Amino acid sequence: MRLVTYTLNGGGPRLGAQLGDRMVDLTALAAAAGSELPTDLLALIRSGRPAVDEVRSLLGRTESTPPGGAVHALADVRLCVPFRPGKIIGVGLNYVEHVAESHRTLDTERELPDRPVLFSKPATAVTGPGQPILHNAGLTKQLDWECELAVVIGRPAYRVAEEDAWEHVFGYSIVNDISARDQRRSGQWFFSKGQDSYAPFGPVVVTADEIADPHDLDLGLKVNGETKQNSNTRHMLFKIPRLIADISSGVTLEPGDVIATGSPSGVGAGMVPxxxxQPGDLVEATIQHIGTLANPVVDAR
Structure with a gap:
């Protein structure tokens, strides 16, 4: 399923499922069937498998004859950020070629890391599709992009073994790991990567059953229509089960948490020159089977 949060005609946020060029309002669908669902995506994720199974059942029963008022044309709705994660855990240096370009341009280590490099982004950094990335020239002259596969956690995970990690994955989305390269502080990345609007997220959450192999997805990024990144998730240094096992060895992953699994090469800092x-730019991060997350860059002053 392709689960979203959307608005219609300026109304409040609604929980929906995208079916091709149609948007199904899941709250209205449940009401018409005499059922009840959580009214937002984070609550749905936290409700666990019974709620998700009910959504799948409702969609299956209404594929041919959906009730009136529950279906809208996709072109008539505005997609919002799917939800605000409890925590976002970023993974640095998780593609081999990005390790090389980071060493060349950002003074990181030359050697491949022997365990995942982790950092965090606060929930206040999250913004949705079409929403602005804030460029504050008083804080940065080096605002950069990173297209990343986002793993959405669906079940609590603490001290999870790699072989059990898949059981804790709800689905997948896109995170654009925006970074102010000149705001690293003594090697720490929090302020560089954690400012408001530095975590565009969306436009949909695709449930895990829809992605046959998350380690074989093309991903890339364009700025003003020009390709900057073009790779595949098969080039991850640490795969998703290793990331979940490593993080959960000391930090509890909760339903609705997001792991941003790292960026391929092609970041702005690695370009020559x-x-x-800059304000006025349009950034588009695309991942196969998920979609495109587009955000304009605006002057924050």
């Missing part, structure tokens, strides 16, 4: 985002 370096290229960085």
């Amino acid at each position: 370096p290229q960085f985002l």
